[in-house]
Amino acid sequence: MILLRRLPLFALPFLAACAAQPGVESAANAPRTVTVGIAAINDFHGNLEPPRQSVLTPDGKGGLRQIPAGGAAYLASALDAVRGQYANRLTVAAGDLIGGTPITSALFVDEPAIGALSRAGLDFAAVGNHEFDVGIEELRRKQTGGCSKYTKREPCQVEKFDGARFGYLAANVFLPDGKTLFPATALRQFGKGRDRVTVGLIGMTLEDTGALIPPDVAAKVRFADEADTANALVDGLKRQGADAVVLLIHEGGRTTGNPDPNGCEGLNSAIRPILDRLDPRIDVVVSGHTHWSYVCDYAKYNAAKPFLLTSAGVWGGLVTDITLDIDPRAGRVVAKKAKNVIVQSEAYVSPQKPIPVDPALPAFAPRADVKAYVDRYVEAARAFSQRKVGWLAAPLAKSDGETQNTGGPLGKLIADAQLAATRAAGAQISFMNPFGVRRSLTPAADGSVTFGDIYAVQPFNNDLYTLTYTGAELKAILEQGFDASGPEQILTPSAGFVFEYDRARPLGDRIVAMSLDGKLIDPASSYRVTVSSFLANGGDTFTGFAKGRDKTRGAVDIDALEAWLAARPPRAGPTDAREIDRNPALNTVRSTTPPGVRYR
CATH class of the missing domain: 3.60.21.10 (Metallo-dependent phosphatases)
Incomplete structure (x- = not known):
C-alpha cells in the first residue's frame, strides 16, 4: 500500500456540520x-x-x-x-x-x-x-x-x-x-x-x-x-x-x-x-x-x-x-x-x-x-466520443429537485427510442425508469449531439428486452412506483400510452386509468412491452417486470437512442401528457426509502 505524503493545503469551504461523540471529557481533564x-x-x-x-x-x-x-x-x-x-x-x-x-x-x-x-x-x-x-x-x-x-x-x-x-x-x-x-x-x-x-x-x-x-x-x-x-x-x-x-x-x-x-x-x-x-x-x-x-x-x-x-x-x-x-x-x-x-x-x-x-x-x-493524466485519455477518446450521432432541437434537462422521480421530456425521448428499436419484436409500449437517466442532453450550436453526449445520458450498455404482460400486470408494475418499497419513481412511457394516478388513494390502488392509443387497457389482454435488462430483472424495485413472458432480446439501449436521434429535422423533446397526476396538491418527492431499494 502506498504511503501518504504531506500535501499542499488549499482553502476550504467550511460548512457548519459535525457530529461529536457524547460524553467527551472536559478540556481540563482531557486525555492526551x-x-x-x-x-x-x-x-x-x-x-x-x-x-x-x-x-x-x-x-x-x-x-x-x-x-x-x-x-x-x-x-x-x-x-x-x-x-x-x-x-x-x-x-x-x-x-x-x-x-x-x-x-x-x-x-x-x-x-x-x-x-x-x-x-x-x-x-x-x-x-x-x-x-x-x-x-x-x-x-x-x-x-x-x-x-x-x-x-x-x-x-x-x-x-x-x-x-x-x-x-x-x-x-x-x-x-x-x-x-x-x-x-x-x-x-x-x-x-x-x-x-x-x-x-x-x-x-x-x-x-x-x-x-x-x-x-x-x-x-x-x-x-x-x-x-x-x-x-x-x-x-x-x-x-x-x-x-x-x-x-x-x-x-x-x-x-x-x-x-x-x-x-x-x-x-x-x-x-x-x-x-x-x-x-x-x-x-x-x-x-x-x-x-x-x-x-x-x-x-x-x-x-x-x-x-x-x-x-x-x-x-x-x-x-x-x-x-x-x-x-x-x-x-x-x-x-x-x-x-x-x-x-x-x-x-x-x-x-x-x-x-x-x-x-x-x-x-x-x-x-x-x-x-x-485525464487529458491524455480525453484526447484518446476524442474521435470516438465526438462523433456526431444525431440532432436535437433544444436542450433536454435531466429531471432534478422535486421532479427527480419523473423522466420528463428526456425520459420520454428515450422511451420513444426504445419502442422504435423494438417494434419488430412486437413492442407496443416502452418504459424508462427516471433514475436511469444520468445526465442532461445539450446539443451543440448547430443542433448536433455526439456519442459522448448520449453515452453520458445512458452509460449502462443495457440490452433492451421485449416481454409480454397482461393489462392487470401492467397496472401492478406502475403501482410499484408509488408503493412503500422505495423512493417514488413514476415510470416514463412511450408515446401513445397514458396513465393517470392519484396519491390520495391507498397504496396499491393509485393507478386510476391506463390507455394505449386512446383505447383503455384491458386487464385480461396481453401487451408487448420493452424495458432495459436492468428493469427486466426487477431493478429499482419494479419486481413485476421480472414476471414477463416471451422474452425477446433487442438492441443495446444506447444504440436505440443513437438511431432515434439520427433523424432530420432534429428531434424535439416530447411534450405530450403521458403521466397525469389527478391530485397535484400531493405532488411531492417522497424521499423516505425503506430497506430493499435497488439504486443504480
Whole structure:
C-alpha cells in the first residue's frame, strides 16, 4: 500500500456540520490524544472530467445555491486540501468508483478512473455493486493490473495498466471456496511509542448487489448480510490493536427537506436498519450508493448506536473531511466530527441556465499531474466520443429537485427510442425508469449531439428486452412506483400510452386509468412491452417486470437512442401528457426509502 505524503493545503469551504461523540471529557481533564484525519468519497463513477452538474447547498436565505463541482483533477486538489490539515491521514472510498461511467473512462474499461484515483492518493475502497458490472475476473484485474481481456473493450489501449494503488475491501463478498474476493479488513497505524494509534477498516457492498448485476456474475459470488458481517469482524480488529473502527459500506440513506450536504434531517432508507444492528464499537460509517450527501450523528436517532455517518454524494462533487481524536492509552475514540467539502470546479451552462463559480465559496484548481493524466485519455477518446450521432432541437434537462422521480421530456425521448428499436419484436409500449437517466442532453450550436453526449445520458450498455404482460400486470408494475418499497419513481412511457394516478388513494390502488392509443387497457389482454435488462430483472424495485413472458432480446439501449436521434429535422423533446397526476396538491418527492431499494 502506498504511503501518504504531506500535501499542499488549499482553502476550504467550511460548512457548519459535525457530529461529536457524547460524553467527551472536559478540556481540563482531557486525555492526551492523537488526531487522525480521513478524507472520504463515494460513487465517483469514473467522472474524470467535470460532470457539468451542481452540488445544491443552502444559501442562508431559505433557498438553494447551485455550485459547479467535480472532475478528477479538482477532486485531487480537494483531497490534498483535506489531508493537508493532518499529520496522520487516510483516504477512503465507499464503492462504485467505476461502472456507469462517461465515455472517457468507459471506452478504456475504466482503467483511467482507477489510475486517476490512484494518483489522487486513495488508500482503501469498499467494492460497490458497479464494481461487478463486467465480471469478477475484470474486477480482479482492476486491482492487480495487466492487459488480459475479459470484456468487449480492449484493455491497455493507451498504456500498460498497472492496477490500483489502493486496496479493495470486500468483507461480505464470498467465493465458492468460502474466501472473500478481496480482504475483509485493513489496518493503518499512526504515531510512535505510547502515542501510536491504529485505525481498523472494514469494507463491503450492499447485500442486495446480486440483484443489481448481471446474473452470470452474481452466480459466482455470495453477498452476505452487512451488519452480521461487520459485527463478526470487530473483535478481530480490536485484538489486532484497532483503537478506531471505520466501516466503508456501499449502502446509504436519504434525508428529507432541502438538500444540505452537511444535514441529517429525516434520515431514512436501507442504511438505518443496518446501523441499528451494528456493533457500537464501530466509530464511523462511510456510506454511499444512494447518491445522497449527509453528515449524521446517529446517536440522535439511536442513543445506543453513536456512529458518525457520512456520505459524499456522487461524481466527486464532495469530499468528506472526518476528524478522529483517539486516546492511545484508553484505545478508543474520544471525539469525532465531519463536514462535507464542496469540490467547486468550473462554470458550465446547464439546459436551463449558466451555472457560474460561486465567489462566496473557494474554488479548487485542477491538480496538474492528474489533469495531464485525464487529458491524455480525453484526447484518446476524442474521435470516438465526438462523433456526431444525431440532432436535437433544444436542450433536454435531466429531471432534478422535486421532479427527480419523473423522466420528463428526456425520459420520454428515450422511451420513444426504445419502442422504435423494438417494434419488430412486437413492442407496443416502452418504459424508462427516471433514475436511469444520468445526465442532461445539450446539443451543440448547430443542433448536433455526439456519442459522448448520449453515452453520458445512458452509460449502462443495457440490452433492451421485449416481454409480454397482461393489462392487470401492467397496472401492478406502475403501482410499484408509488408503493412503500422505495423512493417514488413514476415510470416514463412511450408515446401513445397514458396513465393517470392519484396519491390520495391507498397504496396499491393509485393507478386510476391506463390507455394505449386512446383505447383503455384491458386487464385480461396481453401487451408487448420493452424495458432495459436492468428493469427486466426487477431493478429499482419494479419486481413485476421480472414476471414477463416471451422474452425477446433487442438492441443495446444506447444504440436505440443513437438511431432515434439520427433523424432530420432534429428531434424535439416530447411534450405530450403521458403521466397525469389527478391530485397535484400531493405532488411531492417522497424521499423516505425503506430497506430493499435497488439504486443504480
